[in-house]
Every structure is written in C-alpha cells, then in structure tokens.
Amino acid sequence: MADKQEEKLRQLAKELFLNEYPNPERKGCPDSQTIRAIAFGKLRGEQASEWRTHFATCSPCTREYAGFRQEFQRVKRLQALGAIAAAVVLAVMAGWLALGKFGFAGRIIAASQSRSERARGLSRGWGTKGGAA
Numbered sequence: 001m002a003d004k005q006e007e008k009l010r011q012l013a014k015e016l017f018l019n020e021y022p023n024p025e026r027k028g029c030p031d032s033q034t035i036r037a038i039a040f041g042k043l044r045g046e047q048a049s050e051w052r053t054h055f056a057t058c059s060p061c062t063r064e065y066a067g068f069r070q071e072f073q074r075v076k077r078l079q080a081l082g083a084i085a086a087a088v089v090l091a092v093m094a095g096w097l098a099l100g101k102f103g104f105a106g107r108i109i110a111a112s113q114s115r116s117e118r119a120r121g122l123s124r125g126w127g128t129k130g131g132a133a
Helices: 003-019 032-039 045-055 059-123
Strands: none
Touching: 003 059, 032 045, 032 059, 045 059
16 A cells, blocks of 8 residues: 555544544543543553453543543653753763863873973973073
C-alpha cells in the first residue's frame, strides 16, 4: 500500500474511532483513572487488553485515551530533555572543575618553567642591558 493511501486509511480509522461510536451515558466505560493508567502503561495485560477492545467501540473512551497518550508522550519527552540537560550540566561542571584543577597546576608549571628559563638566561648574560656578555 502506498504511503499516501496508508496515511489516508489511518486518518479515516482515527475519525471512525473518535466519532462514530457515541456513548453519551458512558455505559460500560472505565473511569478516567483506569484509562490514564492504560495510556501511561501502568495497567497492562489482560485487563488492559479488554479495555482497549472497549475503546474500539466507544468514541468518548477513545478520545480520552488519545488525550492521555499525548500527555504521556509529552511527559516522556520532558523527562528525556531533563536527563539531557542534567548530563550537559554535569559535563560542564566536570570540565570546569578539571580546568580549574589542571589549569591552576598548568599555570604553576608554566610559571616555574619561565622562572628557570629566565634564570638560565641571566646566568648566560642574556638578561642584561648590553645583550650577550
């Protein structure tokens, strides 16, 4: 099946499940807490499967389930972004600490090398006004 046809079929099925099975009295429907638990993957197995079968014939439950699934996906994205942000902050802090630690040591080594180089230069007469002795 072509991608356009598959997408059109998917859209028609979505419209069908969301609108063509009214149940204004919500007879035989689970409570919102149960629908949310299924959408968030907290309720699984046979019981969740039975409710999913119900969703296929109840537009109000399908709409509520779809809303909770969107919320679940949003929560998962925020959790992933939070984890990435925490990793970046930790990496920056580790780099900053390492730079501070090794940067300070590097400055000490560079300073001691330049002092010893200057001392060697002075002993050869390079640091005097008149140039080489």
